[in-house]
Amino acid sequence: MSDSLAYAAAVLRRCDELAALSEEEGRLTRRFATPALRQAGEVVAEWMAAAGMAVRRDAIGNVIGRLGDDERRTLLIGSHLDTVRDAGRYDGMLGVLVAIGCLERLRDDGRSLPYAVEVLAFADEEGVRYGTGYLGSGVVAGRFDPADLDRRDSDGVTLADAVRAFGGDPDGLAGARREPADLIGYYEVHIEQGPVLEAQRVPLGIVTGIAGQTGGRVVFAGEAGHAGTVPMALRRDALGAAAEFVTAVEAVARGENGVVATVGELEVQNGARNVIPGRVVLSLDVRHAVDPVRESVVSRLHERARAIGHARGV
Incomplete structure (x- = not known):
């Protein structure tokens, strides 16, 4: 096994741990937390220390390992150490462990750098516990x-x-902010969370832009009724409106190059087999690397939701 493969294997073993x-x-x-x-x-702090950091x-609980003079x-x-529920073993962790592995390789090769390096293991990126992501990097x-x-x-429990x-x-927390003048930049190794590189059989890609994200909830409020006695023409079916909106989200996103839009959650409140849905709440997630494009799509989707509601009486 080559040296590079040995370091890579160590990274993957640590991911398993x-x-x-x-x-x-x-x-x-x-x-x-x-x-x-x-x-x-x-555990990560132990690996950092063993690598000479x-x-x-x-103040937020990010684990930070530093190699190099404090004046540089x-x-x-x-990357981050927190996860979503039922997560994969590489999301976030891989970026932290590759960074540690790189510094171990430099140490073992007897090489030094003309600047300091810090490995950051963020305490929160996913936002699962408190519904707000990027707590770790937000503090930095x-x-x-x-x-x-x-x-x-x-x-x-409060945050x-x-x-x-x-x-x-x-x-x-405010005092934990890093001054841009003291920094060279930030790098992060991350798994591909999509099929593009895999489909092209390309092992590595360099990110040229990070998509901005707009998220929120859409509520369709109609009128609940008995499924067997309310004629179709008199129904104000909230789920029917929501279903139409979901297909509209897909159609609008497909019409804009590079836009992705997702409805990942849908709740039929007080739903039952024999009840016409009276209230439906769904999530909306829209992403694009150019803010005005994303904002335009979100605005159009809001208009579409209102039009669907008006047409259906919800």
């Missing part, structure tokens, strides 16, 4: 909204209390 650290039996789930995330961070945690400008490399970038500290999880229990400092 981290994938075993989960909140749930039989599947990988690791939310922000949970014991499973703490354990994953401790000085290791610390910032810094290149940041990393100085984009954290202090109002989010009042958010509560499904058990009623501020979760940060404290995790060993962080809610009052120190």
